[in-house]
Amino acid sequence: GIQVEQSPPDLILQEGANSTLRCNFSDSVNNLQWFHQNPWGQLINLFYIPSGTKQNGRLSATTVATERYSLLYISSSQTTDSGVYFCAVENDYKLSFGAGTTVTVRA
Amino acid sequence: SQTIHQWPATLVQPVGSPLSLECTVEGTSNPNLYWYRQAAGRGLQLLFYSVGIGQISSEVPQNLSASRPQDRQFILSSKKLLLSDSGFYLCAWNTGGELFFGEGSRLTVL
Known part of the structure; x- marks a missing residue:
């Protein structure tokens, strides 16, 4: 199956700082999503982004499908941004995280 | 609008007992349905997915099973739970695009 690698595994930020999260994947994909898991376990959809760039407030994402990577940018971070960020890619109905x-x- | 409901939210079960987790989707038809499991501090593992009634694909061999008795209902079951079945179970749906998750069911097997 498709391999999905995220980096860094852990990130500590001071409030107000900017950061970039990276997602590399091993094969062509039909779509790519970014999620935020809050402390209660709920998975919140951030971006559905098979290619191109999207922005939503302080968050933005870029996917370069031909080079098999995606980036999630967090600007002016806030304490509410804490949590786990997942990248997931779809191939043949299945989303791999x-x-x-x-x-x-x-x- | 589309919604997804999953229950129970939390359960504690003894080893060897049966399990049934239920998930229903509203506001859409013929969705793809998924069961994922997340062990503590880990990523999400796809367990089962279904593209239609009665059509179940298993991703990981285990003592769990899934069924889709109706178009928008997905059930995860076990006849005898193991300690290793503990985790956070998430149901999800899509219609070929963006995937949406339920609230999750936290299972502790003692």
């Missing part, structure tokens, strides 16, 4: 990046934003 990376191991996640755990982000801790300190006040």
